[in-house]
Amino acid sequence: MIGVPEIICHQVEKRYRNKRVLHSLTCSINKGKLSGLIGRNGAGKSTLLKLLAGHLKPTNGEITVFGECPFNNLKTASNIMFVEEGMTFPPLFTVLDIFKMAKDFYPNWQHELAKRLLDYANIPTNAFHHNLSKGQKSTFNLIYGLASRCTISLLDEPMNGMDESIRTDMYRAILKEYIAYPRTIIISSHHLNEMEHLLEEIILIDNGQIKLHASLDDVQQMLVRLRGDINLIRKLTSDMEVFFEKEDLFHYEVVVERNKIDEKLLQTMNILVQPVTASEVCKFMTSKGKGGIDDVFK
Amino acid sequence: MMSLNEISFSQIVLNQVxxxxxxxxxxxxxxxxxQITVSILFSGGNITMGGGFNEVNINIHxxxxxxxxxxSCIWALVIAILxxxxxxxxxxxxxxxxRYTASLANVIVLFVYSFIATIISFMTLYILIALIQVVGNIAVMKEYTLFEFVHFGLAFFIILLAASIGYLIGSIFKLSKGLGxxxxxxxxIFTAILNVQxxxxxxxxxxxxxxxxFMLKALFTCILLFVSSIFILSRKEVNRR
Known part of the structure; x- marks a missing residue:
């Protein structure tokens, strides 16, 4: 039943000793959504996924997955696959042994699909996981995660270390698996632009809080770039929140919320209105200053 | 939409084992x-007693x-800590x-491995004795029956005790190195001040x-140590990097 929140986080706080990584984090994720968890380095993406997988327990607040707390919970553990860079397997096992082991544990395990994907990625079945290169390890981990066909798949930076072509292929593999067997998939990444085409919704996390949780369409429509005469634009945007500002010899541009402007009026004033990609929206919404890196050199 | 997997606790533990x-x-x-190395280098760590009378020397091994x-105890201790x-x-x-399924599976594995280690210990002694008789052409007299279930049980519980102590030490150090x-x-300090051995x-x-x-006491102690370890680790977080 799509629409029922499968994952609920309420006022979640997570501290590592004195460092507060997540605070007052509240969100709910519906069943069967393919979501992107976007954020800068250290924003708290991995910590949130580890909490959902039951690897960590929240310092404060409440997390429920399938209506239950995921920490030390067999029901959630049986239905969540958490893929991350630090995944390890017994060193004595070849990748084929690992697949055989997974077959014993996961009722929906797709053995033939896993082997075909492994073959496609040129990973020999007699290789040991710890001997694989960084990119191969990531590929293997992702294949393992997809073939397990769990109700919830949490993929933490799954493409780390992969080369360009296998990244594209693996994104396609995720999409094909999702279309064939819809389930909740959350992919965390810094690179929204390369996986934008897959996603249904975006969860933007910044400084340990959810900054934005909306559908991809809404995010793409959220901001616009205005280019034109500096004085005119400054006058028009004086009472608006400016997310980005850039000035050079010939141009002046700002990024503001789309619903705050009147596009027809701007066109008559010779101001160019350009769309802002979802990736840029996330970047601007988590920037420290309005000018980006240029501010540092001023 | 996919349905939820329903897997029982025992099924997961058995698979993990x-x-x-x-x-x-x-x-x-x-x-x-x-065991083989020790057998070859130290003849199984045998005890030698020597004696002589006139021209006759007798060495009893x-x-x-x-x-x-x-x-086997040292091995079990190290394996349990690892x-x-x-x-x-x-x-x-x-x-x-x-955490519960993983700990319980570890405990079962330690039980099975202790049992195997007991068999290996007995077998090594038998092979050594056979080799001494065949290769060394030395007559071996048995002081006790070569195999007794009671001896086997004793050996098993001694090794299991070592494993359970190792598992508890590992758990305490896992919880906090400082506490360990x-x-x-x-x-x-306790043994030094009170002068106890x-x-x-x-x-x-x-x-x-x-x-x-002994066997009952050992079994009870092992259960106590394993349950303590499982409890200690039940709230431990996981952070794979």
Whole structure:
């Protein structure tokens, strides 16, 4: 039943000793959504996924997955696959042994699909996981995660270390698996632009809080770039929140919320209105200053 | 839309035991190699008594299980401690697991491995005795029956005790290295101040009332130590990097 929140986080706080990584984090994720968890380095993406997988327990607040707390919970553990860079397997096992082991544990395990994907990625079945290169390890981990066909798949930076072509292929593999067997998939990444085409919704996390949780369409429509005469634009945007500002010899541009402007009026004033990609929206919404890196050199 | 997997606790534990047995199987080979090495280098750590009368010298060699059991105990202690290290614990999270299923599977594996280690200890002694008779052409007299179930049970529980102590030590150090070190320091201070010999206390506690009583006491102690370890680790977080 799509629409029922499968994952609920309420006022979640997570501290590592004195460092507060997540605070007052509240969100709910519906069943069967393919979501992107976007954020800068250290924003708290991995910590949130580890909490959902039951690897960590929240310092404060409440997390429920399938209506239950995921920490030390067999029901959630049986239905969540958490893929991350630090995944390890017994060193004595070849990748084929690992697949055989997974077959014993996961009722929906797709053995033939896993082997075909492994073959496609040129990973020999007699290789040991710890001997694989960084990119191969990531590929293997992702294949393992997809073939397990769990109700919830949490993929933490799954493409780390992969080369360009296998990244594209693996994104396609995720999409094909999702279309064939819809389930909740959350992919965390810094690179929204390369996986934008897959996603249904975006969860933007910044400084340990959810900054934005909306559908991809809404995010793409959220901001616009205005280019034109500096004085005119400054006058028009004086009472608006400016997310980005850039000035050079010939141009002046700002990024503001789309619903705050009147596009027809701007066109008559010779101001160019350009769309802002979802990736840029996330970047601007988590920037420290309005000018980006240029501010540092001023 | 996919339906939820319903997997029972026992099913997960059994699967984990099956795969852990395979994953740690090299440790059995290590034990065999250690036992063989000791047999070759030290003749099984036998005790020698010498005596003479006129021109006749008599050397009596006692071939016992003791050294093999001690080696198996050290092996079990180390294996149990290693099971708690991050490398092994993180492997558990590659498949369906909770802290309880993983710990219980570890305990079952230690039970099975202790049993195998007991068999290996007995077998090594038998092979050594056979080799002495065949290759060395030396007559061996048996002081006791070569195999007795009571001896086997004793050896098994001694090795299991070592494993459970190792598992608890590993758990305490896993919970907090500072706490682990503190407990070791306190134990040393305690024995030094009170001038007690812990090994004498333990031997007295376990062995002063007969074999059956020892086995019951050992079983109870093992269960206590394993349950304590499972409890200690039940709230431990996992952070694979």
């Amino acid at each position: 099956k795969w852990k047995m395979k994953a740690y199987s090299q440790s059995i080979i290590i034990l065999i190699l250690i 006692y071939y016992t299980l003791d050294s093999y059991i001690i080696l 099971m708690q290290t991050n490398g092994y614990r993180h492997d558990d999270y590659a498949v369906i697991t909770t 070190i503190l407990m070791v320091v306190l134990a040393v 812990p090994e004498a206390l333990l031997v007295n506690f376990f062995f002063n009332t007969g074999y059956l009583s």
